[in-house]
Amino acid sequence: MIIGVPIEIKNNENRVAMVPAGVAELSALGHEVYVQHNAGVGSGFSDEQYEQAGAKILPTIEDVYAKAEMIVKVKEPIEAEYDLIRENQLVFTYFHFASSEPLTHAMIKSKSICLAYETVEKTDRSLPLLIPMSEVAGRMAIQQGAKYLEKPSQGRGILLGGVPGVKPANVLVLGGGIVGMQSAKMAAGLGANVTIMDLSLPRLRYLDDIMPANVTTMMSNHYNILEAISYSDLIVGAVLIPGAKAPRLITREMLPLMQPGTVLVDVAVDQGGCFETTKPTTHQDPIYIIDNVVHYSVANMPGAVPYTSTVALTNATLPYVIELANNNWVKACQNSRELRLGLNIVKGDVVYKGVADAFDLEYIPVESVLESALV
Numbered sequence: 091m092i093i094g095v096p097i098e099i100k101n102n103e104n105r106v107a108m109v110p111a112g113v114a115e116l117s118a119l120g121h122e123v124y125v126q127h128n129a130g131v132g133s134g135f136s137d138e139q140y141e142q143a144g145a146k147i148l149p150t151i152e153d154v155y156a157k158a159e160m161i162v163k164v165k166e167p168i169e170a171e172y173d174l175i176r177e178n179q180l181v182f183t184y185f186h187f188a189s190s191e192p193l194t195h196a197m198i199k200s201k202s203i204c205l206a207y208e209t210v211e212k213t214d215r216s217l218p219l220l221i222p223m224s225e226v227a228g229r230m231a232i233q234q235g236a237k238y239l240e241k242p243s244q245g246r247g248i249l250l251g252g253v254p255g256v257k258p259a260n261v262l263v264l265g266g267g268i269v270g271m272q273s274a275k276m277a278a279g280l281g282a283n284v285t286i287m288d289l290s291l292p293r294l295r296y297l298d299d300i301m302p303a304n305v306t307t308m309m310s311n312h313y314n315i316l317e318a319i320s321y322s323d324l325i326v327g328a329v330l331i332p333g334a335k336a337p338r339l340i341t342r343e344m345l346p347l348m349q350p351g352t353v354l355v356d357v358a359v360d361q362g363g364c365f366e367t368t369k370p371t372t373h374q375d376p377i378y379i380i381d382n383v384v385h386y387s388v389a390n391m392p393g394a395v396p397y398t399s400t401v402a403l404t405n406a407t408l409p410y411v412i413e414l415a416n417n418n419w420v421k422a423c424q425n426s427r428e429l430r431l432g433l434n435i436v437k438g439d440v441v442y443k444g445v446a447d448a449f450d451l452e453y454i455p456v457e458s459v460l461e462s463a464l465v
Contacts, residue, residue, distance in 0.1 A: 091415040092122045094158025096151045097129040100165045102373035104132025104396035105403065107162040107183070110143035112408045117144030121415045126154045133400040155179075160419075162411055164403065165390055166193055177201040178437065180419045182411065184208055184223075186360040187434055188335045188448040194435070198451075201437045203419055208360075209332050209442060210410065210432035217332060218428070219410070221268050222402035224357075226392040228272025228328065231355045232261070232280065234391070235324040238353045238377055238384050245384055246351030248323050251281025258282045262318045264310065264339055264364060265328035266293045269357050273326045278305045285318055315339060320347050327356040327364040334444035335362040342366050342380075350382035359387040420463045423456075430456055436463075 093116060095108050106129050113123045123145045127137060137147050148154050155161065155174035163183035167175060169192070175181060177200065185206040187194045197204050207219035217224075232250070239245035239259065252258035261277040263270045266288030274286045278301065286301070287310035288294050294307040301307070308314055319325060319340065325348075329336050336358040345367065358364045359371075367380050370389040377386050392399035410429060414422045423430045434442040439454040446453035 091418070092124065092157060092159045093411070093415060094154040094161050095123065095125045095129055095145075096154040096161065096163065096171075097126045098132075098164050098393075099151070099170060100168055100390060100393075103165055103390050103393040105164045105390075105393050105400045106130045106133050106135065106396075107164050107403070107407070108411075109133075109401060109404045110135055110139040110145075112404050112411070113140055113143040113145045115408065116412065116415060119412065119416065122146070124148050124154055124157050126151055130400075133396040135400075160411075160414060162407070164400075165393075166190070167196075169196075172196040172200065175200045175202045178203065180205060180414065182207070182407075182414065184360070185434055187442070187445040189360055189362040191449050194440075194445060194449060194451075197435050198438050198440065202435075203433070203437065204435040205414075205419065205423075205429065205432045206434045206442075207407065207432070209434060209444075210428050211332065212428055219403075219406050219432075220330075220332075222406045223392045223399065224268035224330075225272050226395060226399050226402060227357045228269040228326075229276045230391050230394065231269070231273045231326045231328070231357050232276040232324075234376070234386050234388075235261075235326065235353050235355045236280070238355075238386055239324060239351070241351075243377065243384060244351060244379055244382075245353050246323050246349060250277065250324070259323040260321055261285070262322035262325045263287070263328055264315070264326065265330065265358075266290065266297050266307075267328060267330055269330070270326070270328035271297065273328055273357075274301060274305050277324070278302050282324075285322070287314060287318070310339075316344065316347065319344060319352075320349075322352065323349070324353045324355070327354065327358045327368070329358050329364045330361060332444070335448055336364040338364060338366045340365045340367075345381040345383050348381075348383050351384065353384045353386065356385070356387040357391065359389050363387060420460060424460055430460070433459075
């Protein structure tokens with residue numbers, strides 16, 4: 091198969107979808123890999139390293155899209171890429187369709203095969219291609235939250251861990267999944283008082299067992315959230331519903347209940363955000379303030395630490411890329427339930443229910459699409 095790795099052109103996105111080691115494995119299996127010039131530089135990988143691993147370097151993004159049967163990316167295509175995607179071309183990346191109607195319609199129009207990292211799902215319901223970036227984003231949420239709690243950013247001027255004689259900050263984490271667990275772990279490690287909420291009692295029991303003493307678990311409901319936001323200095327939104335919009339747990343009307351300078355970090359921004367006042371921001375312009383509450387909602391948080399993120403992501407994605415390259419997407423998705431669940435849009439048909447429901451589109455079961463593709 092011919093595989094293309096374009097440079098990421100989203101604002102301040104320095105990750106790349108494949109490291110040289112991945113190129114070497116694919117090349118050894120007889121596949122051709124084309125990497126755009128300087129695609130890996132932001133993550134610390136040179137064109138020479140890719141060439142030594144067996145890749146061919148192409149000068150422009152147009153060249154990569156024109157050559158490849160499968161495009162492997164990190165972030166969803168942006169508007170400048172829409173017309174580059176060809177009919178029947180497989181695009182394997184984070185899409186987060188439910189948060190972007192224009193992207194959804196553009197990919198329907200392209201008649202490409204859109205296989206989303208975020209909905210590839212194992213039998214235990216874990217999300218193997220979302221976990222690495224969730225781990226990074228969860229840890230970064232606390233780093234960024236701590237920074238924007240500083241007074242120059244109009245935060246409350248509080249040090250997360252406090253100092254002897256001064257109490258530490260209160261951190262509220264909404265969601266006990268991978269992002270929430272990593273956020274709670276980091277905040278607790280810095281000495282903050284942490285409350286983590288989730289809807290699942292078994293999950294709360296698990297978190298209560300593994301977390302240090304300065305982490306309190308609490309059932310997530312409107313009453314408890316209302317009470318907790320009144321004394322929290324940093325609030326992390328870490329709720330995920332695979333392939334669907336995130337629930338709005340904090341509304342605009344709730345902001346005045348918070349202390350001035352409270353910081354909201356919405357890691358769920360890719361799925362529309364779990365705060366009503368969330369809007370996507372960039373690393374270049376990461377925050378905005380509403381009702382004296384600081385909002386941080388960068389849509390590609392792990393892009394700020396591209397070396398760590400790129401290596402972590404490739405560790406997870408490469409086995410699936412190899413499976414797709416070795417078998418073609420139809421056979422690979424027939425044979426693998428995990429990959430089959432990753433299919434969101436196939437040749438103009440929406441085959442993932444969460445995406446169809448988000449925009450009131452016709453839903454076509456993925457099994458029927460695969461059956462017709464085999465004919």
